[in-house]
Amino acid sequence: MGQQTTCLWYGSFHTRTVRVILLRDDDTDSGYDLALVTTDLTTPAPALITRYAWRWSIEVTFAEARDLLGAGQARNHTRAAAERTVPVGLYCYTITVTWYALHGHHPSDTADRRERAPWYTTKTDPSVSDMLAKLRRAIIAARFLPTRPGQPTDQEIRAVQQTWATASLDAAA
Structure with a gap:
């Protein structure tokens, strides 16, 4: 399972005492798969590992928002x-995730991605990067359609104008 030690970690923690918990899968014979460093010296290791697992999806979301969308990387000059x-x-x-779930998802997306990137042999679900790429392709395609979705055609505009003209003649009579 793992091992833990309490020590000083010079660098970002300076001279503060930390606990390092080293974890490995049961199938791993050498090395460790994960190192957790915490300033919490009293909480039992299993509780800290559980807390880390709960928080992991949040950290992944922050990292993807920063890396894929540039959140937090703008060079702002005002506090607001x-x-x-x-x-x-x-x-x-x-x-992006909501659009993909409601409108962009197609059952073949993951297979298509594996075909374009054959090194993803174990990919089972689309990533946020895949969702963002599909959204970008949809936006680009929509910009070059002969008519934009939601825009009336010339025939529809003439029909509305004709209806208005007829209604104004009826109101004048």
């Missing part, structure tokens, strides 16, 4: 702009 950058990036992340 700096305070808006990360929330807007997280909103964009949320909008």
Whole structure:
């Protein structure tokens, strides 16, 4: 399972005492798969490992929002702009995942991705990067459609104008 030790970790923790918990899968014979460093010296290791596992998806979301969408990387010069950058990036992340779940997902997406990137042999689900790429392709395609979705055709515009003209003649009579 693992091993733990209490020590000083020079660098970011300076002279503060930390606990290092080293973990490995039962199938691993050498080395460790994960090292957790904490300043919490009293909580039992299994509770810390559980807390880390619960938090992991949140940390992945923050990392993807930063790396894929640039959240937190803008060069802002005012406090208000700096305070808006990360929330807007997280909103964009949320909008991308929601769009994909409601409109972009297709059962063949993962197989298509494995075909374009054959090194992903074990890929079973689309990543946020895949979702973002599909959203970008959809936006680009929509920009070059002969008519934009939601825009009336010339024939529909003439029909509405004719209806207005008829209604105004009826009102005048």
